[in-house]
Amino acid sequence: MTTTLQKTERETPGASPASFALSRFGWRGAVSAALLVALLFVAYALHGAGQAGLSLSLIFGAAFGIVLQRSRFCFFCNFREWYDDGDARGLIGIIVALAVGVVGYTVVFGSWLPDASTGRLPPDAFIGPVSYVLVLAGLAFGAGMAISGSCVSAHLYRLGEGSPTSPFALIGTVVGFILGFLSWNTLYLGAVAEAPSVWLPRWLGYAGALLAALVVLAAVAWLLSLRARNTVSSPAHDDQWRKIFVERWPAWIGGAIVGVLGTAAYLRVGPLGVTAEIGGRARQAGTALGIVPQRLEGLDTLRGCITVVRDALLSNNGVFIIALVVAAFAAAFTAGQFKPSWPSGGQITRGLTGGVLLGWGAMTGLGCTVGTFLSGVSAGALSGWIFGAAIFASVAATLFVGRRVGLLSKPTA
Amino acid sequence: MSFKTILSAAMALAIGAAVATSAQAQAPKASPLVTGEWLEKNANDPKVRIVEVSVEPGLFERGHIPNAQNIVWHTDLVDTVRRDVATQEKFQDLVRKLGIEKDSTVVLYGDNNNWFAAWGAWIFKSYGFENVKLLDGGRKKWEAEKRPFDTRVASVAPSKVTVSAFDKKLRANLAAVSDVVANKSNVTIVDIRSADEYSGKIFAPAGSQELAVRAGHIPGALNVPWGRAVNEDGTIKSVDELKKLYAAAGIDGSKPIIVYCRIGERSSHTWFVLSQILGYDVRNYDGSWTEYGNTVGLPVINVAGTVWGGK
Known part of the structure; x- marks a missing residue:
């Protein structure tokens, strides 16, 4: 717990927002506020320059970064809290995000494609081909999460917290992407080319798919609660500002915001996803080095986080990620949660190894926990559910085995 | 400002074409x-x-x-x-x-x-x-x-x-194009691709999936990239400007025209400009360079000398 804040707690809030931030959160609050204002200014300037897509992506990225940091919306940590401590609140937060996302996407789909049964898929939604490759991708990605300590989106917000592992995990992710590109043609011709992209509303109708998703999510929530133990909740107090800017937001609130944000992003720019830019740049680098094949069969026709190599300096997803990291830093800095430290050898090794698995899984699975899983399930894609199941099964298995053989640290009591 | 230009162009067109009927109602019909x-x-x-x-x-x-x-x-x-x-x-x-x-x-x-x-x-x-x-x-x-x-x-x-x-009158096939090349018909062929594609410096614009294994252009084809017919704001230039632009390249509508590009889509833009706006006799060759440049035995002009597969 930080104490800096308590010192200034009794001061009178200032008249202007800036002096208020300064009085409540000291110079760190002022720096964070300035960063967010700078982001907004860039968004404003981009919009003025006729780049509405970039401008919106920046705002969505910043909002996503703040929510991830404030609510610790981390797929791995939330799972581990339940797995180790029986605290299901984080996972329930993810379930809330999925439920809100499914409802939101259904509202959007109804307007864009009134009839779900025409055989046409909604534009840009993450509805991926379902084959054993997707399961392998999920298993690799889950193992990567367990080893490196987070998935890609959480590594990004942790970059803003000064995590010593995340930079190495992200470097590993780029390497993993290149390995993914190297194995892609074989996997594509072997399985992906013929795999069906199953969109549940096409078979169940919008109402049926919505109902089915909510029933499954409710069932999972109930199963989680069976294992949940009593958890100590943090002592209640009345300082609202502290609750917003310093303490961890309740997971379900974070989840609900992520669900709304996912819907808004899909409506206006494209589904949430954090690996398109990393993948695109990895492909660019790999092609320049001559190690990635010139032709990646079928890849540019598939829906997912992986997109064509772009020449543009700034893509929507690139701006989204930069804003995510900057805003996560601003949120962490105000809360006194920016704690950079020198990486240890173990952190470097785990970051790189886990990162490679994350990258390979995200490439061959055409996305990550945010894209293929969260945005995919929201979009009614069977691929989202299967990828999610494979990820969490793999996280559990990797934690279990890794701790047995002593490669991963045991839970701290 | 450009909106003004279009407005005045549309007005000029309506007046030029016109009988003394309501210009406003007629404009969309005429143009x-x-x-x-x-x-x-x-x-x-x-x-x-x-x-x-x-x-x-x-x-x-x-x-x-x-x-x-x-x-x-x-x-x-x-x-x-x-x-x-x-x-x-x-x-x-x-x-x-x-x-x-x-x-x-x-x-x-x-x-x-x-x-x-x-x-x-x-x-x-x-x-x-x-x-x-x-x-x-x-x-x-x-x-x-x-x-x-x-x-x-x-x-x-x-x-x-x-x-x-x-209607086959609006479409040219490979046979029609090779007849022109063999001097069997008096037709102007217009290549609307970029100058680099036309000269054979590149096979296709970066990122294009569909390719021909030969670079260059159809013998006798004139190069007027499609984009020259468009203003900065995306609108199509005025009739006078268009006439001047194409006349400078030797295209005045006195002969039938065939337009082509790489896969036949960009050339539709020039087809529209030449046939619908200027009223010339134009066919779109939708097989375009990916058909012609891939066909065995047809003559090709490759000024740049780029060799497929070569270094």
């Missing part, structure tokens, strides 16, 4: 282009059907001109198995679903300077629809003029229209 202002006023006219043909997926769904309907170029307008445009039957199903009648005014628009909208216009014309127009400037101009977008689906009753057979 193959409509302005955003006209379209916004007439969007609810049941005789007007608005169709978006954009390259980028998701654009239409996230916001389109009110009452517009969507055509997906890579599935709706082509035969997905053979390399050909949509069959008569398939196209008829499509236009019926869009509620288009024989006497409907079909206004097409899209992203990328109306590339694919112009290609759509070529197909609509070829299947016997008379009143086919482009929204001048496409999506870009509509947006720049701050006109509204809509995400709702237009409710349109299907029509029972019968589509006529594909």
Whole structure:
């Protein structure tokens, strides 16, 4: 717990927002506020320059970064809290995000494609081909999460917290992407080319798919609660500002915001996803080095986080990620949660190894926990559910085995 | 400022063409282009059907001109198995679903300077629809003029229209092109690709999937890149400017014309400009360079000397 804040707690809030931030959160609050204002200014300037897509992506990225940091919306940590401590609140937060996302996407789909049964898929939604490759991708990605300590989106917000592992995990992710590109043609011709992209509303109708998703999510929530133990909740107090800017937001609130944000992003720019830019740049680098094949069969026709190599300096997803990291830093800095430290050898090794698995899984699975899983399930894609199941099964298995053989640290009591 | 130019161009056109009838009502009928202002006023006219043909997926769904309907170029307008445009039957199903009648005014628009909208216009014309127009400037101009977008689906009753057979007068095939090359017919061929594609310096623009294994151009073809017919704001240049532009390249409409590009879509833009706006006799060679440049034994001019597979 930080104490800096308590010192200034009794001061009178200032008249202007800036002096208020300064009085409540000291110079760190002022720096964070300035960063967010700078982001907004860039968004404003981009919009003025006729780049509405970039401008919106920046705002969505910043909002996503703040929510991830404030609510610790981390797929791995939330799972581990339940797995180790029986605290299901984080996972329930993810379930809330999925439920809100499914409802939101259904509202959007109804307007864009009134009839779900025409055989046409909604534009840009993450509805991926379902084959054993997707399961392998999920298993690799889950193992990567367990080893490196987070998935890609959480590594990004942790970059803003000064995590010593995340930079190495992200470097590993780029390497993993290149390995993914190297194995892609074989996997594509072997399985992906013929795999069906199953969109549940096409078979169940919008109402049926919505109902089915909510029933499954409710069932999972109930199963989680069976294992949940009593958890100590943090002592209640009345300082609202502290609750917003310093303490961890309740997971379900974070989840609900992520669900709304996912819907808004899909409506206006494209589904949430954090690996398109990393993948695109990895492909660019790999092609320049001559190690990635010139032709990646079928890849540019598939829906997912992986997109064509772009020449543009700034893509929507690139701006989204930069804003995510900057805003996560601003949120962490105000809360006194920016704690950079020198990486240890173990952190470097785990970051790189886990990162490679994350990258390979995200490439061959055409996305990550945010894209293929969260945005995919929201979009009614069977691929989202299967990828999610494979990820969490793999996280559990990797934690279990890794701790047995002593490669991963045991839970701290 | 540019809007003024168009307005005055449209006025000049109307007056030039004109009998002393109401110029305002006549303008859209006379011109193959409509302005955003006209379209916004007439969007609810049941005789007007608005169709978006954009390259980028998701654009239409996230916001389109009110009452517009969507055509997906890579599935709706082509035969997905053979390399050909949509069959008569398939196209008829499509236009019926869009509620288009024989006497409907079909206004097409899209992203990328109306590339694919112009290609759509070529197909609509070829299947016997008379009143086919482009929204001048496409999506870009509509947006720049701050006109509204809509995400709702237009409710349109299907029509029972019968589509006529594909009009071969608007389309050139490989045989027609090689006849020109062999001096068997007196036709001007216009290559509307970039200067680098024309000279053979590159095989295709970066990122293009479909290629020919030879670089260069069809012997005798004149190079006028399509983009020269377009103003900065995406609108098509005035009739006078267009006449001057093409005359300078040796194209004055005195001879029949064949236009081509790489796969036949960009060339539809020039086809539209030359045939619909200037009234020249123009055929679109939709096989284009990916057919000609891949055909064994035909003569090719490759100024740059680029060799396929070579270093």
